Amino acid sequence: MATSSLILFNKPYGVQSQFRDDSNNDHTTLSQYFTDKSLRVAGRLDATSEGLLILTSDGRVNKAITHPPKANHGQKQGKTYLVQVEGIATPEQLIQLEKGVVLKDGKTLPAKVKQVAEIDLPIELWPRNPPIRERKNVPTSWLILTIYEGKNRQVRRMTAHVGLPCLRLIRWSVAGFELGSLGVGEFVRIHLNSERCQQLGITD
Template sequence: MTTSSLILFNKPYGVQSQFRDDSGNPHTTLAPYFDDKTLRIAGRLDATSEGLLILTSDGRINKAITQPPRAATFDSSSKQGKTYLVQVEGVPTEGQLTALADGVMLKDGKTLPAIVQLVAVADLPVKLWPRNPPIRERKNVPTSWLMLTIYEGKNRQVRRMTAHVGLPCLRLIRWSVAGFELGSLGVGEFVRVHLNEERRQQLGLKA
């Protein structure tokens, strides 16, 4: 029986989703956190985004998580979604939430239908940690939190989606990927998960 595993990592703000940096970029890389040279990233996060990053040495797992669905056969019930906790500037209207859920037209095409919910801070699935540096705050301008699940991976997609409907993104935390959740992992912490046969089948992996 094949044994597969992956790593769930709570990526801190300012850390790049790569192990080497030859460009002189001031952002930190993953190198201080992992010494396993066989690990590959299954779905990158921007340096300015936080939360769940999945790493694996198994190319089949990587492909199962990162390969986006075809729009022509899209079915959210059978695809590997990614859920983000998104702090936005302003209070969303029903129209803005509907637009995000239906899909918005970006420069590289219309986004697939998404699941979006306005959430109170107390109802977020994770206890928020302080961000360094803190988000920018404007007096007399409220902020809100959304839970947004998408089924594709356009570049900086969530930020562009919320900006498109007039809700600038202030903070972005990835909560789950393909059914794997951040859980109670602290910032910079990780855990290795061994996949049983049921989980392998959910990812579409054969024995």
């Protein structure tokens, strides 16, 4: 098996998950951080979301991470997010998220979710610019949410559906790769051994 590699990038708030700016806004693009034109994004992240973005020039790696489970020999590639929401989640709201909620484009797959204190998040938070909007009399809380699909703006829509508007969204892990201690705007290249490739469903 040929050697494969990918890049783990801590995408800042306001950066688009693409190299060309084909919109009429002021968002920065990935071209400000990478010059390798062979790189492709394996799983987009909204400009207003932060955290782990994976890039690779290997089509097999891209397919293993971004395609539905059937394309990966039945292996589900989970994506875990740290979600700051408005309000404190009730047990009923958490159960709704776990079982799946019905959105305009269909019901979401069962997810994993737990509510945590900010101090128990797996990373030390960095200041966001601009800061989140806060209402003085409304508390906020954090969820750790893992999903197994990629509907458009899915996490934001899921939490809003159960009455927990999303204030801040940080992707922590994708397909077993974690953000770790990467600073905002930093990246690291990972070389995949044969065992890791097999775990991703890459067999040729």
